[in-house]
Amino acid sequence: MKFGGTSIQGRRGVERVASILSSGGPGTVAVVSAMAGTTDALLEGAEAAVAGRPGLDQAAAAVREEHLRVAQDLLGEGELDSFSAYLGAVISRYRAYGALLAGASSDARRSLEAASSAGELLAAAILAASLRGMGVSATAVDAARLLVTEGHPWAAEPLVQESGELARGELLPLLRDGTLPVVTGFRAGTAAGQVTTLGRGGSDHTATVLGAVLAAAEIWIWTEVDGILTADPRLVAESRLLPEVSYAEAIELSYFGAKVLHGRAVPPAASAAIPIRIKNTMHPDRAGTVIEARRPGPGRVRAVTQMEQACLLTMTASPGAGLNRLAGEVFSAFADARITTLMVTQSSAEQVICVAIPAVELTAAREALLPARFLLAVDIKDQVSVVVVVGEAMRGTAGIAGAMFGALGEHGINVVAISQGSSELAVAAVVKRQDVGDAVRALHRQFGLAGPG
Helix, strand or coil: CEECCCCCCHHHHHHHHHHHHHCCCCCCCEEECCCCCHHHHHHHHHHHHHCCCCCHHHHHHHHHHHHHHHHHHHCCHHHHHHHHHHHHHHHHHHHHCHHHHCCCCHHHHHHHHHHHCHHHHHHHHHHHHHHHHCCCCEEEECHHHCCEEECCCCCCEECHHHHHHHHHHHHHHHHHCCCEEEEECCEEECCCCCEEECCCCHHHHHHHHHHHHCCCCCEEEEECCCCCECCCCCCCCCCCECCEECHHHHHHHHHCCCCCCCHHHHHHHHHCCCCEEEEECCCCCCCCEEECCCCCCCCCCCEEEEEEEEEEEEEEECCCCCHHHHHHHHHHHHHHCCCCCCEEEEECCCCEEEEEEEHHHHHHHHHHHCCCCCEEEEEEEEEEEEEEEECHHHCCCCCHHHHHHHHHHHCCCCEEEEEECCCCCEEEEEEEHHHHHHHHHHHHHHCCCCCCC
Protein backbone atom coordinates (compact mmCIF):
# COMPACT_ATOMS: atom_id res chain seq x y z
CA MET A 1 0.00 0.00 0.00
CA LYS A 2 1.49 3.31 -1.12
CA PHE A 3 0.34 6.64 0.32
CA GLY A 4 1.11 10.02 -1.23
CA GLY A 5 2.12 13.19 0.55
CA THR A 6 -1.35 14.70 0.66
CA SER A 7 -2.78 11.50 2.15
CA ILE A 8 -0.33 11.61 5.05
CA GLN A 9 -0.51 15.35 5.68
CA GLY A 10 -0.97 16.53 9.26
CA ARG A 11 -2.33 14.68 12.29
CA ARG A 12 -5.58 13.67 10.61
CA GLY A 13 -3.78 12.37 7.56
CA VAL A 14 -1.40 10.23 9.59
CA GLU A 15 -4.25 8.88 11.71
CA ARG A 16 -6.30 8.07 8.62
CA VAL A 17 -3.42 6.23 6.93
CA ALA A 18 -2.59 4.36 10.14
CA SER A 19 -6.22 3.28 10.43
CA ILE A 20 -6.21 1.93 6.87
CA LEU A 21 -2.97 0.05 7.45
CA SER A 22 -4.07 -1.38 10.79
CA SER A 23 -7.05 -3.00 9.06
CA GLY A 24 -4.99 -4.28 6.14
CA GLY A 25 -4.21 -7.60 7.73
CA PRO A 26 -0.95 -9.55 7.95
CA GLY A 27 1.50 -9.35 5.09
CA THR A 28 1.00 -5.66 4.40
CA VAL A 29 3.89 -3.39 3.40
CA ALA A 30 3.45 0.40 3.42
CA VAL A 31 5.31 2.86 1.18
CA VAL A 32 5.00 6.56 2.07
CA SER A 33 5.92 9.81 0.43
CA ALA A 34 7.01 12.86 2.38
CA MET A 35 4.23 14.99 3.82
CA ALA A 36 2.85 17.42 1.24
CA GLY A 37 5.15 20.41 0.76
CA THR A 38 8.11 18.89 2.60
CA THR A 39 10.14 17.82 -0.43
CA ASP A 40 9.64 21.21 -2.10
CA ALA A 41 10.80 23.00 1.04
CA LEU A 42 13.87 20.78 1.45
CA LEU A 43 14.76 21.10 -2.23
CA GLU A 44 14.41 24.88 -2.21
CA GLY A 45 16.74 25.08 0.79
CA ALA A 46 19.27 22.73 -0.79
CA GLU A 47 19.20 24.61 -4.12
CA ALA A 48 19.79 27.84 -2.23
CA ALA A 49 22.92 26.27 -0.74
CA VAL A 50 24.07 25.22 -4.22
CA ALA A 51 23.63 28.82 -5.40
CA GLY A 52 25.42 30.21 -2.36
CA ARG A 53 22.27 31.87 -1.02
CA PRO A 54 20.75 31.60 2.46
CA GLY A 55 17.73 29.38 2.78
CA LEU A 56 18.86 25.94 3.88
CA ASP A 57 18.65 26.70 7.60
CA GLN A 58 15.22 28.27 7.19
CA ALA A 59 13.98 25.21 5.31
CA ALA A 60 15.38 22.92 7.99
CA ALA A 61 13.68 24.89 10.76
CA ALA A 62 10.31 24.93 8.97
CA VAL A 63 10.35 21.18 8.28
CA ARG A 64 11.41 20.42 11.84
CA GLU A 65 8.67 22.62 13.31
CA GLU A 66 5.92 21.07 11.13
CA HIS A 67 6.86 17.47 11.94
CA LEU A 68 7.34 18.18 15.63
CA ARG A 69 3.90 19.80 15.79
CA VAL A 70 2.28 16.74 14.16
CA ALA A 71 4.20 14.39 16.46
CA GLN A 72 3.19 16.32 19.57
CA ASP A 73 -0.46 16.12 18.51
CA LEU A 74 -0.25 12.45 17.69
CA LEU A 75 2.24 10.48 19.73
CA GLY A 76 2.42 9.36 23.32
CA GLU A 77 5.33 10.40 25.54
CA GLY A 78 7.68 7.50 24.82
CA GLU A 79 7.15 7.52 21.06
CA LEU A 80 7.37 11.32 21.02
CA ASP A 81 10.75 11.32 22.74
CA SER A 82 12.08 8.74 20.32
CA PHE A 83 10.73 10.53 17.25
CA SER A 84 12.00 13.91 18.44
CA ALA A 85 15.52 12.54 18.74
CA TYR A 86 15.30 11.00 15.27
CA LEU A 87 13.87 14.24 13.85
CA GLY A 88 16.81 16.15 15.27
CA ALA A 89 19.29 13.72 13.72
CA VAL A 90 17.67 13.89 10.26
CA ILE A 91 17.53 17.69 10.31
CA SER A 92 21.15 17.91 11.48
CA ARG A 93 22.19 15.65 8.60
CA TYR A 94 20.22 17.82 6.18
CA ARG A 95 22.01 20.93 7.45
CA ALA A 96 25.35 19.17 7.09
CA TYR A 97 24.71 18.73 3.37
CA GLY A 98 25.03 22.50 3.02
CA ALA A 99 28.82 22.26 2.99
CA LEU A 100 28.70 19.66 0.20
CA LEU A 101 26.19 21.40 -2.02
CA ALA A 102 28.22 24.41 -3.09
CA GLY A 103 29.41 22.98 -6.40
CA ALA A 104 28.36 21.34 -9.62
CA SER A 105 30.11 18.00 -9.15
CA SER A 106 28.31 14.66 -9.29
CA ASP A 107 28.86 14.36 -5.53
CA ALA A 108 27.02 17.65 -5.05
CA ARG A 109 24.12 16.45 -7.19
CA ARG A 110 23.93 13.21 -5.21
CA SER A 111 23.98 15.23 -1.98
CA LEU A 112 21.09 17.26 -3.33
CA GLU A 113 19.10 14.06 -3.88
CA ALA A 114 19.85 12.81 -0.38
CA ALA A 115 18.96 16.14 1.19
CA SER A 116 15.67 16.53 -0.66
CA SER A 117 14.49 13.01 0.20
CA ALA A 118 14.85 13.46 3.97
CA GLY A 119 11.11 14.07 4.21
CA GLU A 120 10.41 10.43 3.38
CA LEU A 121 12.51 9.35 6.37
CA LEU A 122 10.43 11.55 8.66
CA ALA A 123 7.08 10.46 7.19
CA ALA A 124 7.96 6.77 7.56
CA ALA A 125 9.16 7.28 11.13
CA ILE A 126 6.10 9.21 12.31
CA LEU A 127 3.68 6.77 10.65
CA ALA A 128 5.43 3.74 12.16
CA ALA A 129 5.33 5.42 15.58
CA SER A 130 1.61 6.15 15.17
CA LEU A 131 0.94 2.51 14.28
CA ARG A 132 2.82 1.31 17.34
CA GLY A 133 0.70 3.66 19.43
CA MET A 134 -2.33 1.79 18.08
CA GLY A 135 -0.86 -1.54 19.12
CA VAL A 136 0.41 -2.51 15.65
CA SER A 137 3.98 -3.77 15.39
CA ALA A 138 5.58 -1.50 12.81
CA THR A 139 9.03 -0.26 11.87
CA ALA A 140 10.33 2.36 9.44
CA VAL A 141 12.62 1.10 6.67
CA ASP A 142 14.79 3.27 4.41
CA ALA A 143 14.29 2.19 0.78
CA ALA A 144 17.89 3.20 0.11
CA ARG A 145 18.74 -0.14 1.76
CA LEU A 146 16.31 -2.05 -0.43
CA LEU A 147 16.46 -0.62 -3.95
CA VAL A 148 19.72 -0.75 -5.89
CA THR A 149 19.68 1.66 -8.81
CA GLU A 150 21.74 2.97 -11.67
CA GLY A 151 21.31 5.85 -14.09
CA HIS A 152 20.77 9.57 -13.98
CA PRO A 153 20.32 11.63 -10.82
CA TRP A 154 16.63 12.26 -10.07
CA ALA A 155 15.55 9.44 -12.38
CA ALA A 156 17.44 6.34 -11.25
CA GLU A 157 16.26 2.93 -12.43
CA PRO A 158 15.98 0.05 -9.94
CA LEU A 159 17.97 -3.08 -10.73
CA VAL A 160 15.30 -5.70 -10.15
CA GLN A 161 17.44 -8.74 -9.33
CA GLU A 162 19.73 -6.94 -6.88
CA SER A 163 16.84 -5.02 -5.34
CA GLY A 164 14.80 -8.19 -4.99
CA GLU A 165 17.50 -9.93 -2.99
CA LEU A 166 17.87 -6.98 -0.61
CA ALA A 167 14.12 -6.35 -0.25
CA ARG A 168 13.26 -9.97 0.41
CA GLY A 169 16.15 -10.32 2.84
CA GLU A 170 15.01 -7.34 4.92
CA LEU A 171 11.22 -7.28 4.56
CA LEU A 172 10.19 -10.94 4.57
CA PRO A 173 11.59 -11.63 8.09
CA LEU A 174 9.66 -8.59 9.37
CA LEU A 175 6.46 -9.85 7.77
CA ARG A 176 6.96 -13.33 9.17
CA ASP A 177 7.33 -11.80 12.64
CA GLY A 178 4.06 -9.88 12.20
CA THR A 179 5.77 -6.50 11.80
CA LEU A 180 4.44 -3.99 9.28
CA PRO A 181 7.33 -2.34 7.37
CA VAL A 182 6.80 1.34 6.57
CA VAL A 183 9.14 1.99 3.64
CA THR A 184 10.26 5.37 2.37
CA GLY A 185 9.14 6.20 -1.15
CA PHE A 186 11.22 8.16 -3.68
CA ARG A 187 14.54 7.10 -2.09
CA ALA A 188 16.90 4.42 -3.36
CA GLY A 189 20.64 3.78 -3.43
CA THR A 190 23.54 2.81 -5.64
CA ALA A 191 25.64 -0.32 -5.22
CA ALA A 192 28.24 1.94 -3.59
CA GLY A 193 25.75 3.11 -0.97
CA GLN A 194 25.01 6.61 -2.29
CA VAL A 195 21.43 7.82 -1.87
CA THR A 196 19.56 8.28 -5.16
CA THR A 197 15.97 9.08 -5.99
CA LEU A 198 13.46 7.70 -8.48
CA GLY A 199 12.24 11.17 -9.46
CA ARG A 200 8.99 12.98 -8.69
CA GLY A 201 6.19 10.45 -8.40
CA GLY A 202 8.82 7.85 -7.66
CA SER A 203 7.02 6.50 -4.61
CA ASP A 204 4.58 4.77 -6.97
CA HIS A 205 7.59 3.15 -8.64
CA THR A 206 9.00 2.05 -5.27
CA ALA A 207 5.68 0.39 -4.42
CA THR A 208 5.38 -1.54 -7.67
CA VAL A 209 9.01 -2.70 -7.67
CA LEU A 210 8.66 -3.95 -4.09
CA GLY A 211 5.31 -5.52 -4.92
CA ALA A 212 6.88 -7.36 -7.85
CA VAL A 213 9.96 -8.66 -6.02
CA LEU A 214 7.88 -9.68 -2.98
CA ALA A 215 5.26 -11.40 -5.18
CA ALA A 216 2.46 -9.34 -3.63
CA ALA A 217 -1.15 -10.32 -4.22
CA GLU A 218 -1.99 -6.73 -5.16
CA ILE A 219 -0.44 -3.26 -5.12
CA TRP A 220 -2.68 -0.51 -3.79
CA ILE A 221 -1.95 3.13 -4.63
CA TRP A 222 -3.83 5.36 -2.19
CA THR A 223 -4.51 8.85 -3.47
CA GLU A 224 -7.06 11.67 -3.22
CA VAL A 225 -9.36 10.56 -6.05
CA ASP A 226 -11.61 7.54 -6.52
CA GLY A 227 -9.54 6.12 -9.39
CA ILE A 228 -8.92 6.65 -13.09
CA LEU A 229 -11.65 8.67 -14.81
CA THR A 230 -12.71 8.95 -18.43
CA ALA A 231 -11.44 12.55 -18.47
CA ASP A 232 -10.07 15.26 -16.21
CA PRO A 233 -13.06 16.23 -14.01
CA ARG A 234 -11.83 19.83 -13.98
CA LEU A 235 -12.57 19.96 -17.70
CA VAL A 236 -15.42 17.45 -18.05
CA ALA A 237 -18.10 17.52 -15.36
CA GLU A 238 -19.67 14.26 -16.58
CA SER A 239 -16.44 12.25 -16.49
CA ARG A 240 -16.92 8.89 -14.79
CA LEU A 241 -14.87 6.28 -12.98
CA LEU A 242 -13.34 3.43 -14.96
CA PRO A 243 -13.61 0.35 -12.71
CA GLU A 244 -10.82 -1.37 -14.61
CA VAL A 245 -8.19 -0.47 -17.18
CA SER A 246 -5.39 -2.46 -18.77
CA TYR A 247 -1.73 -2.01 -17.95
CA ALA A 248 -1.16 -0.56 -21.43
CA GLU A 249 -4.04 1.91 -21.09
CA ALA A 250 -2.75 3.06 -17.69
CA ILE A 251 0.72 3.69 -19.12
CA GLU A 252 -0.66 5.74 -22.00
CA LEU A 253 -2.94 7.78 -19.74
CA SER A 254 -0.21 8.55 -17.22
CA TYR A 255 2.33 9.37 -19.94
CA PHE A 256 0.04 11.97 -21.47
CA GLY A 257 -0.88 13.78 -18.30
CA ALA A 258 -3.21 11.74 -16.08
CA LYS A 259 -1.74 12.27 -12.60
CA VAL A 260 -3.30 9.36 -10.72
CA LEU A 261 -0.31 7.06 -11.26
CA HIS A 262 3.28 7.52 -12.42
CA GLY A 263 3.77 5.82 -15.79
CA ARG A 264 7.08 4.22 -14.79
CA ALA A 265 5.28 2.43 -11.97
CA VAL A 266 3.16 0.21 -14.21
CA PRO A 267 5.74 -2.08 -15.96
CA PRO A 268 7.08 -3.80 -12.80
CA ALA A 269 3.56 -4.84 -11.82
CA ALA A 270 2.65 -5.78 -15.38
CA SER A 271 5.74 -7.97 -15.80
CA ALA A 272 4.76 -9.86 -12.63
CA ALA A 273 1.02 -9.88 -13.50
CA ILE A 274 0.16 -8.17 -10.21
CA PRO A 275 -2.99 -6.00 -10.21
CA ILE A 276 -2.63 -2.36 -9.20
CA ARG A 277 -5.60 -0.90 -7.37
CA ILE A 278 -6.15 2.87 -7.18
CA LYS A 279 -7.97 3.79 -3.94
CA ASN A 280 -9.21 7.00 -2.33
CA THR A 281 -7.73 7.63 1.11
CA MET A 282 -10.70 9.81 2.05
CA HIS A 283 -13.20 7.11 1.02
CA PRO A 284 -11.50 3.76 1.60
CA ASP A 285 -14.72 1.76 1.13
CA ARG A 286 -15.01 2.76 -2.52
CA ALA A 287 -13.88 0.14 -5.03
CA GLY A 288 -11.53 2.36 -7.03
CA THR A 289 -9.90 1.32 -10.31
CA VAL A 290 -8.08 -1.97 -10.90
CA ILE A 291 -5.22 -1.99 -13.41
CA GLU A 292 -4.50 -5.45 -14.77
CA ALA A 293 -4.26 -7.49 -17.95
CA ARG A 294 -7.70 -7.35 -19.52
CA ARG A 295 -9.33 -8.38 -22.74
CA PRO A 296 -10.62 -5.31 -24.58
CA GLY A 297 -14.38 -5.01 -24.28
CA PRO A 298 -16.83 -3.71 -26.83
CA GLY A 299 -15.92 -0.08 -26.17
CA ARG A 300 -13.28 1.46 -28.38
CA VAL A 301 -12.06 4.67 -26.78
CA ARG A 302 -11.87 4.34 -22.98
CA ALA A 303 -10.68 7.81 -21.94
CA VAL A 304 -9.45 11.21 -23.06
CA THR A 305 -6.45 12.84 -21.44
CA GLN A 306 -4.32 15.91 -22.09
CA MET A 307 -0.92 17.46 -21.55
CA GLU A 308 -1.97 21.07 -21.19
CA GLN A 309 1.46 22.70 -21.01
CA ALA A 310 3.25 21.49 -24.14
CA CYS A 311 5.47 22.81 -26.92
CA LEU A 312 5.80 21.73 -30.54
CA LEU A 313 9.27 21.82 -32.10
CA THR A 314 9.41 21.69 -35.90
CA MET A 315 12.99 20.90 -36.95
CA THR A 316 14.25 21.20 -40.52
CA ALA A 317 17.29 19.28 -41.77
CA SER A 318 20.28 21.06 -43.24
CA PRO A 319 20.58 20.79 -47.04
CA GLY A 320 21.91 17.35 -47.97
CA ALA A 321 21.78 16.04 -44.40
CA GLY A 322 18.74 13.87 -44.87
CA LEU A 323 15.96 13.03 -42.46
CA ASN A 324 17.67 9.98 -40.95
CA ARG A 325 20.74 11.96 -39.90
CA LEU A 326 18.60 14.71 -38.41
CA ALA A 327 16.45 12.17 -36.54
CA GLY A 328 19.47 10.34 -35.18
CA GLU A 329 21.04 13.56 -33.98
CA VAL A 330 17.87 14.98 -32.44
CA PHE A 331 16.75 11.87 -30.58
CA SER A 332 20.24 11.08 -29.35
CA ALA A 333 20.51 14.60 -27.93
CA PHE A 334 17.06 14.34 -26.36
CA ALA A 335 17.89 10.97 -24.85
CA ASP A 336 21.08 12.32 -23.26
CA ALA A 337 19.17 15.30 -21.85
CA ARG A 338 16.23 13.10 -20.77
CA ILE A 339 13.72 15.12 -22.78
CA THR A 340 10.22 13.58 -22.86
CA THR A 341 8.91 13.15 -26.39
CA LEU A 342 5.12 13.13 -26.23
CA MET A 343 4.60 12.55 -29.94
CA VAL A 344 6.62 12.57 -33.16
CA THR A 345 5.65 13.22 -36.78
CA GLN A 346 7.75 13.74 -39.87
CA SER A 347 7.63 14.93 -43.48
CA SER A 348 10.14 13.20 -45.74
CA ALA A 349 9.40 15.58 -48.61
CA GLU A 350 10.06 18.66 -46.50
CA GLN A 351 12.87 17.06 -44.44
CA VAL A 352 11.07 18.05 -41.26
CA ILE A 353 10.55 16.37 -37.88
CA CYS A 354 7.93 17.61 -35.40
CA VAL A 355 8.27 16.69 -31.73
CA ALA A 356 5.89 17.62 -28.92
CA ILE A 357 7.47 17.93 -25.48
CA PRO A 358 6.32 19.15 -22.04
CA ALA A 359 6.66 22.93 -21.81
CA VAL A 360 8.83 22.68 -18.70
CA GLU A 361 11.49 20.89 -20.76
CA LEU A 362 11.75 23.53 -23.52
CA THR A 363 14.88 25.23 -22.16
CA ALA A 364 16.67 21.91 -21.73
CA ALA A 365 15.60 20.85 -25.24
CA ARG A 366 16.99 24.04 -26.76
CA GLU A 367 20.30 23.52 -25.00
CA ALA A 368 20.43 19.89 -26.11
CA LEU A 369 20.02 20.93 -29.77
CA LEU A 370 22.76 23.59 -29.75
CA PRO A 371 25.56 21.24 -30.96
CA ALA A 372 23.37 19.72 -33.73
CA ARG A 373 25.20 19.73 -37.10
CA PHE A 374 22.36 18.51 -39.30
CA LEU A 375 19.75 20.95 -37.99
CA LEU A 376 19.00 23.96 -40.19
CA ALA A 377 16.20 25.60 -38.21
CA VAL A 378 13.79 25.07 -35.32
CA ASP A 379 10.31 26.57 -35.19
CA ILE A 380 8.74 26.53 -31.71
CA LYS A 381 5.05 26.73 -30.91
CA ASP A 382 4.96 27.15 -27.13
CA GLN A 383 1.24 27.73 -26.52
CA VAL A 384 -0.10 24.30 -27.42
CA SER A 385 -1.56 21.25 -25.70
CA VAL A 386 -1.61 17.57 -26.60
CA VAL A 387 -5.02 15.86 -26.48
CA VAL A 388 -5.11 12.06 -26.58
CA VAL A 389 -7.81 9.39 -26.89
CA VAL A 390 -6.82 6.04 -25.37
CA GLY A 391 -8.25 2.54 -25.57
CA GLU A 392 -6.78 -0.92 -26.01
CA ALA A 393 -9.80 -1.97 -28.10
CA MET A 394 -8.89 0.73 -30.64
CA ARG A 395 -6.43 -1.71 -32.22
CA GLY A 396 -7.60 -2.52 -35.70
CA THR A 397 -10.78 -0.46 -35.34
CA ALA A 398 -11.41 1.75 -38.36
CA GLY A 399 -12.66 5.30 -38.04
CA ILE A 400 -11.24 6.35 -34.67
CA ALA A 401 -8.98 9.07 -36.06
CA GLY A 402 -11.69 10.24 -38.45
CA ALA A 403 -14.24 10.54 -35.66
CA MET A 404 -11.70 12.33 -33.48
CA PHE A 405 -10.77 14.96 -36.04
CA GLY A 406 -14.36 15.30 -37.20
CA ALA A 407 -15.44 16.14 -33.64
CA LEU A 408 -12.67 18.69 -33.28
CA GLY A 409 -13.51 20.22 -36.64
CA GLU A 410 -17.18 20.57 -35.75
CA HIS A 411 -16.16 22.68 -32.76
CA GLY A 412 -13.81 24.86 -34.80
CA ILE A 413 -10.70 23.46 -33.14
CA ASN A 414 -7.66 23.49 -35.42
CA VAL A 415 -5.37 20.45 -35.26
CA VAL A 416 -1.72 21.55 -35.48
CA ALA A 417 -0.23 18.03 -35.61
CA ILE A 418 -1.42 14.42 -35.28
CA SER A 419 0.18 11.11 -34.32
CA GLN A 420 -0.83 7.50 -33.75
CA GLY A 421 1.52 4.98 -32.19
CA SER A 422 2.20 1.64 -33.84
CA SER A 423 0.39 -0.10 -30.97
CA GLU A 424 -2.81 1.76 -31.98
CA LEU A 425 -3.55 2.32 -28.30
CA ALA A 426 -3.69 6.08 -28.60
CA VAL A 427 -4.26 8.85 -31.11
CA ALA A 428 -2.82 12.25 -30.22
CA ALA A 429 -3.51 15.73 -31.56
CA VAL A 430 -1.76 19.02 -30.88
CA VAL A 431 -4.18 21.94 -30.45
CA LYS A 432 -3.85 25.54 -29.33
CA ARG A 433 -3.67 25.72 -25.55
CA GLN A 434 -6.72 27.96 -25.40
CA ASP A 435 -8.75 25.18 -27.06
CA VAL A 436 -7.73 22.27 -24.83
CA GLY A 437 -10.84 22.29 -22.63
CA ASP A 438 -13.21 22.43 -25.59
CA ALA A 439 -11.22 19.68 -27.33
CA VAL A 440 -11.38 17.29 -24.38
CA ARG A 441 -15.10 17.89 -23.89
CA ALA A 442 -15.82 17.43 -27.60
CA LEU A 443 -13.96 14.10 -27.70
CA HIS A 444 -15.57 12.89 -24.48
CA ARG A 445 -18.99 13.46 -26.04
CA GLN A 446 -18.01 12.10 -29.44
CA PHE A 447 -17.01 8.73 -28.05
CA GLY A 448 -19.89 8.46 -25.56
CA LEU A 449 -17.63 8.26 -22.52
CA ALA A 450 -20.20 9.66 -20.10
CA GLY A 451 -22.32 6.53 -20.42
CA PRO A 452 -21.72 3.09 -18.91
CA GLY A 453 -18.82 1.03 -20.25
